[in-house]
Amino acid sequence: xxxxxxxxxxxxxxxxVSVDLVPAGIAVRAAAYLIDYLIRFVVMAISFTGLVAxxxxxxxxxxxxxxxxxxxxxxxxxxxxxxxxxxxRLGIRVVQDSGLPAGFSAIILRNxxxxxxxxxxxxxxxxxxxxxxxxxKRLGDRAAGTRVVYQSQHVPFLTDNTEKPYQLRLPLxxxxxxxxxxxxxxxxxxxxxxxxxxSNHLADVLQVRDQEAVERLRQMARYYAG
Amino acid sequence: MxxxxxxxxxxxxxxxxxxxxxxxxxxxxxxxxxFREICADLGKARARNYSPMLVNRLNDLVTRGQAVFYRDKRxxxxxxxxxxxxxxxxxxxxxxxxIGFAIAAFFGIGxxxxxxxxxxxxxxxxxxDPSTLEDIGDMYNPAGPVQDGMRDRSDDILMFGIYxxxxxxxxxxxFAGGVLFxxxxxxxxxxxxxxxxxxxxYIVMQGYSEPFFSFVIGHGSFELTALVIAGxxxxxxxxxxxxxxxxxxxxxxxxxxxxxxxxxxGAFVMLVVAAGIEAFWSPREIDATIKxxxxxxxxxxxxxxxxxxxxxxx
Numbered sequence: 022x023x024x025x026x027x028x029x030x031x032x033x034x035x036x037x038v039s040v041d042l043v044p045a046g047i048a049v050r051a052a053a054y055l056i057d058y059l060i061r062f063v064v065m066a067i068s069f070t071g072l073v074a075x076x077x078x079x080x081x082x083x084x085x086x087x088x089x090x091x092x093x094x095x096x097x098x099x100x101x102x103x104x105x106x107x108x109x110r111l112g113i114r115v116v117q118d119s120g121l122p123a124g125f126s127a128i129i130l131r132n133x134x135x136x137x138x139x140x141x142x143x144x145x146x147x148x149x150x151x152x153x154x155x156x157x158k159r160l161g162d163r164a165a166g167t168r169v170v171y172q173s174q175h176v177p178f179l180t181d182n183t184e185k186p187y188q189l190r191l192p193l194x195x196x197x198x199x200x201x202x203x204x205x206x207x208x209x210x211x212x213x214x215x216x217x218x219x220s221n222h223l224a225d226v227l228q229v230r231d232q233e234a235v236e237r238l239r240q241m242a243r244y245y246a247g
Numbered sequence: 248m249x250x251x252x253x254x255x256x257x258x259x260x261x262x263x264x265x266x267x268x269x270x271x272x273x274x275x276x277x278x279x280x281x282f283r284e285i286c287a288d289l290g291k292a293r294a295r296n297y298s299p300m301l302v303n304r305l306n307d308l309v310t311r312g313q314a315v316f317y318r319d320k321r322x323x324x325x326x327x328x329x330x331x332x333x334x335x336x337x338x339x340x341x342x343x344x345x346i347g348f349a350i351a352a353f354f355g356i357g358x359x360x361x362x363x364x365x366x367x368x369x370x371x372x373x374x375x376d377p378s379t380l381e382d383i384g385d386m387y388n389p390a391g392p393v394q395d396g397m398r399d400r401s402d403d404i405l406m407f408g409i410y411x412x413x414x415x416x417x418x419x420x421x422f423a424g425g426v427l428f429x430x431x432x433x434x435x436x437x438x439x440x441x442x443x444x445x446x447x448x449y450i451v452m453q454g455y456s457e458p459f460f461s462f463v464i465g466h467g468s469f470e471l472t473a474l475v476i477a478g479x480x481x482x483x484x485x486x487x488x489x490x491x492x493x494x495x496x497x498x499x500x501x502x503x504x505x506x507x508x509x510x511x512x513g514a515f516v517m518l519v520v521a522a523g524i525e526a527f528w529s530p531r532e533i534d535a536t537i538k539x540x541x542x543x544x545x546x547x548x549x550x551x552x553x554x555x556x557x558x559x560x561x
Contacts, residue, residue, distance in 0.1 A: 038287075076401055077404070078401035081408030084409055088412045102318075122319070125330065126505070129512060130504050135423070136419055136424065146426070164505075192296060195297060
């Protein structure tokens with residue numbers, strides 16, 4: 022059985038390989054929403070000050086603009102490359118379930134169903150739908166067969182260059198290597214005993230225990246980082 | 248092959264591909280061939296358990312390549328036109344029972360309310376408050392302030408804005424509200440059925456039928472039919488959740504969304520047309536006979552396309 026180590030979705034491509042997609046969670050999408058909301062607010066404020074002087078035809082144009090900003094803003098931007106300004110800023114994009122760029126119908130559908138996701142208040146149904154699955158789909162995403170993913174994956178970043186690289190005899194899979202690197206990345210934020218507790222899970226493989234095992238793992242991470 | 252050897256061997260290809268990604272044209276030069284090579288490299292890197300950095304880098308190149316390779320570059324309006332011309336009639340056929348149901352809900356209740364208000368006028372006073380009725384009466388009173396010919400171009404634009412914002416928002420909300428097990432769509436269908444039925448009866452009883460019907464006949468065809476279609480699209484979504492059949496609820500919902508999407512796109516285009524007619528043609532001071540002829544022709548066209556769509560999908 023495949024053990025789930027990380028929130029990654031693998032999709033098979035027609036090109037014969039699979040790519041990994043990392044679904045964007047609730048927090049980052051809420052942040053993107055706020056940025057977009059701000060932009061829409063500013064556009065409305067500018068149009069209002071510009072058009073209010075034009076009398077009733079100005080009000081008419083204002084209503085048309087309001088319609089565009091409230092319903093078509095997302096559609097127009099996401100049709101170009103799956104990104105609104107807010108999503109672009111945070112490095113996330115809308116793709117089909119298959120990882121391909123989302124099509125015309127899918128983009129329209131997922132955005133018209135925002136009207137369903139906001140019910141009964143504050144995106145409540147959308148949130149319910151998002152927590153019911155591993156890839157955080159709101160109702161619009163479920164209907165349209167789309168998901169919001171990070172543009173590129175997080176690569177563990179090792180700041181500490183003082184460690185001497187160490188190569189383990191036993192070859193590890195890419196997934197295992199990346200867990201070792203993540204441990205090294207996180208370890209400055211963990212307590213000594215917690216680090217040792219985690220490293221001791223691998224005591225049999227490393228053939229050392231406690232502080233030595235922690236050092237060994239860090240050196241391995243250094244090696245895998247190249 | 249050792250990872251370092253692999254990288255040294257393939258690095259120039261990846262660099263070249265990155266450059267072509269920046270150019271962003273999938274149909275120029277060797278983009279396709281390079282893309283396939285990168286995919287193969289990713290497969291090899293995975294199978295040989297190379298380091299996460301390398302696998303991630305190749306994964307990144309492949310997803311970016313995909314985004315360029317499979318991008319639909321046609322303009323949005325061209326795609327919308329294609330959708331409305333071909334997929335909208337097919338969707339009408341696909342959802343013909345929902346269309347029939349929405350017609351029955353809207354026009355059936357509208358007719359019942361009309362008859363009720365006409366034969367038991369007291370019911371109108373129960374449903375609407377007197378000031379609303381007075382305002383509506385004033386709008387179609389031949390001697391009233393609205394019918395005196397003082398309306399100018401800027402009022403037309405104002406009304407166009409109101410019709411666009413108001414009507415299309417309602418249509419979209421009917422569609423989205425259908426998710427609540429049809430309730431959102433049904434509410435608007437029934438509410439508007441009662442409203443139009445009773446108000447028409449009230450205006451007829453006031454003796455203003457000519458200004459009223461000559462005004463509404465022009466845009467009514469597109470507007471009312473579009474509302475019915477939007478309601479049907481919403482019901483399609485809600486029904487899929489209520490009765491998913493042999494599918495899971497979420498897959499039934501996805502299938503319903505795919506089937507109903509062209510309906511709401513078609514309703515959108517129809518409502519834009521209706522707003523144009525309602526703002527710039529219906530209020531013109533033209534002989535009522537001409538308005539009736541044009542209006543009937545538009546009704547004929549809309550009904551013909553609706554029936555043809557529902558029956559044959561064309």
